[in-house]
Amino acid sequence: MVAAVRLSERALSRFFRIAVPTTDYTIHRSLGIPMRDGAILRATHYAPAVDTPLGTILVRGPYGRSFPFSLVYARLYAARGYHVLLQSVRGTFGSGGDFVPMVHEADDAADTVVWLRRQPWFTATFATIGLSYLGFTQWALLCDPPPELAAAVITVGPHDLYASSWGTGSFSLNDFLGWSDSIAHQEEAIARRLAFQTRDARRLDQAMHGLPLGSAGRDLLGTQSRWYESWIQHPRSDDPFWADMRMTSALDRSDVPVLLITGWQDLFLDQTLLQYRHLRDRGVEVAMTVGPWAHGDMVTKAAGIAAGETLDWLGAHLAGVPAPTRRSPVRTHVGRHGWIDLTDWPPATGEGVLYLQPAGRLAASAPPADAMPSSFRYDPADPTPTVGGRFLARNSGYRDDSALARRADVLSFTSGPLDADLYVFGNPVVELAHESDIDHVDLFVRVSEVDARGRSQNVSDGYRRLSAPAQGPISIELDAIAYRFRAGTQIRVLVAGGSHPRFARNLGTGEPALTGQRMVPAVHTVHHGAGGVSRLLLPASGRLPSPDGSADPAGDLV
Numbered sequence: 001m002v003a004a005v006r007l008s009e010r011a012l013s014r015f016f017r018i019a020v021p022t023t024d025y026t027i028h029r030s031l032g033i034p035m036r037d038g039a040i041l042r043a044t045h046y047a048p049a050v051d052t053p054l055g056t057i058l059v060r061g062p063y064g065r066s067f068p069f070s071l072v073y074a075r076l077y078a079a080r081g082y083h084v085l086l087q088s089v090r091g092t093f094g095s096g097g098d099f100v101p102m103v104h105e106a107d108d109a110a111d112t113v114v115w116l117r118r119q120p121w122f123t124a125t126f127a128t129i130g131l132s133y134l135g136f137t138q139w140a141l142l143c144d145p146p147p148e149l150a151a152a153v154i155t156v157g158p159h160d161l162y163a164s165s166w167g168t169g170s171f172s173l174n175d176f177l178g179w180s181d182s183i184a185h186q187e188e189a190i191a192r193r194l195a196f197q198t199r200d201a202r203r204l205d206q207a208m209h210g211l212p213l214g215s216a217g218r219d220l221l222g223t224q225s226r227w228y229e230s231w232i233q234h235p236r237s238d239d240p241f242w243a244d245m246r247m248t249s250a251l252d253r254s255d256v257p258v259l260l261i262t263g264w265q266d267l268f269l270d271q272t273l274l275q276y277r278h279l280r281d282r283g284v285e286v287a288m289t290v291g292p293w294a295h296g297d298m299v300t301k302a303a304g305i306a307a308g309e310t311l312d313w314l315g316a317h318l319a320g321v322p323a324p325t326r327r328s329p330v331r332t333h334v335g336r337h338g339w340i341d342l343t344d345w346p347p348a349t350g351e352g353v354l355y356l357q358p359a360g361r362l363a364a365s366a367p368p369a370d371a372m373p374s375s376f377r378y379d380p381a382d383p384t385p386t387v388g389g390r391f392l393a394r395n396s397g398y399r400d401d402s403a404l405a406r407r408a409d410v411l412s413f414t415s416g417p418l419d420a421d422l423y424v425f426g427n428p429v430v431e432l433a434h435e436s437d438i439d440h441v442d443l444f445v446r447v448s449e450v451d452a453r454g455r456s457q458n459v460s461d462g463y464r465r466l467s468a469p470a471q472g473p474i475s476i477e478l479d480a481i482a483y484r485f486r487a488g489t490q491i492r493v494l495v496a497g498g499s500h501p502r503f504a505r506n507l508g509t510g511e512p513a514l515t516g517q518r519m520v521p522a523v524h525t526v527h528h529g530a531g532g533v534s535r536l537l538l539p540a541s542g543r544l545p546s547p548d549g550s551a552d553p554a555g556d557l558v
Contacts, residue, residue, distance in 0.1 A: 016304035021079035039097035046078035054319035105140035151317035161245035169465025184224030263293025294397035371529030378497025426539035433532025
């Protein structure tokens, strides 16, 4: 068994392209760690067989202590000289207490550190690592960072649950109903989960299309994941309900060196970029890597890069051993180009402007003053579907969205072929001279790339729930991107009234999201002339940013 593990770890090292293991280790399972309220949390300790370990790593999460987390966050590091404590948060996988997402993580992390200090094998300093919810647990600890905490590596980790669930003004239905359903079944036997996988996917889809949202979710979840309805019930950002699920104080209080890893199609991308900017502006040592990944890619496609960069960061900031240093604070993958290093994010760019025109055109010149508007009808009973983008599902990320552009409830505006490559770094903005015939509407806006064959692929999205009255100029900031639009391709802007089930549809009535079920269609109008002009603003340049961060202006786009 030991020989088989060693062989698999060496194979993993070759696959990840990281240094080979340096030591054996022993595993101590089901340790009990007391919390202040008497709950006992379970953990597994991986102890390297070395006289002088490199340091201690703390990993806290709700998804169990077996594969894949035991491999990518424990065995990999124990085999290279680190003690690793892999802990299940309260109410999960044998840990006592009730699991209420995010609420107990700050106190429980602090209590775990108290226990850690008393262990004879503790190395006096430690680091934290982990992705997604495992990243949130790190931000919870960073709100009041203990003096022994020397470094953190946070991969696609949110610090603010409200921003993730209600940040656009519409509830992130797919992400949070799907995640709640997954948590409800994650501790069932593997055979049972596989047997009902197809059925559960069908039931989840039915629940996402059901109304009202509260009862539809409860029909799916039953007695599990009781917190779900409470999230829908509190749509306001100033509601005290969210206080224990927002770790924004960590961005102001912590000076711990942090490495951030994310993907351009990750659902928490916006929060990672905010984390980087905030820590950078405070002078905290922070670095960031952004790859061409969605959330589900982080333990597959991104795992090798993430493991290598994590080992380097821990070597430099925890182990104190010579390790490769980053050439620059920001490493990013540019779509249709490849990896580059940047001194900061976002780099300086020019600005390109494209105007939405009648008949579905997109051009650098403004339309005539008498240009007729474009309009579409959005029907919440047949909501515009989600196609690709930053959400939590297998069909997320970059996708062919050609069919979306052909729908009657979507406006599509397409440029001519580009004369030269165009590099976009930052957040595109779409300004719409918009009005609707009812007050309660949403706007979904997308920038896509159309290749020479006419195939369209999503690049950047924006979403906004509008407050009454829904008339007047609307400015929507889209997802940040690093992307090369190649010469000969076309830029497309899509405008719709929703993206379901990524976002809960706007019923058009203003009823509470939890209980609303009456639906009213909406007619949206986008003006091009006398009623105002609508345009796409691109932070764009004619070539890649130079090492000092400067860039050429965009010039004419088409």
